[in-house]
Amino acid sequence: MKIEAQLFLYGILFFIPVGLIYGFWSGGEAVGTVGIPLVGGLVGMIGGYFALLARRIDARPEDDELGEIEQGAGNQGTFSPWSWWPLVVALAGSIAFLAMAAGWWLMVPAAVLGVVGLVGWMFEFSRGQHAH
Missing domain, CATH: 1.10.287 (Helix Hairpins)
Incomplete structure (x- = not known):
């Protein structure tokens, strides 16, 4: 889960500055000036949740940089193929x-x-x- 947390937390570094730049260049246009930094807050919340989750669960094969494909073999979950x-x-x-x-x-x-x-x-x- 560490890569997922990093992916979303890096979104903060993109959306907050872009929102501030957009607000400056657009002269304070209301929707984008508020909306883009709020997207930064949303990705921050998701990234924070993934970071907390990464501390609670064991490392997965995806988290190992030297991991092999066969380490992830086996059941990945329960899915219903015939559900209406x-x-x-x-x-x-x-x-x-x-x-x-x-x-x-x-x-x-x-x-x-x-x-x-x-x-x-x-x-x-x-x-x-x-x-x-």
Whole structure:
């Protein structure tokens, strides 16, 4: 995680000065003068989180400069190849965007469908009390 933390923390060194330069050159244009330094703050928060996370977990093969490809072999996580729940969430998102164009009343079924899709996706592999 050290390389990810460095990547985001170096973003601070780019976005903050660029935002200040932009503010000076644009004569204080409000959106960019505020927005670009805020992006620097956002990448700083993400980089800080990755730096804290890097201290808590063991070093990965990606963190070793002399690491070999075969050191990263094995399972990388659990992924569901046949899940329909992302489709339900995407449908809810598309209905929510349609609500902004066609009518705000569509936001209610979009929110309900989105909650159902997210709960189904979260508990897809649950066993025991929450199995379905």
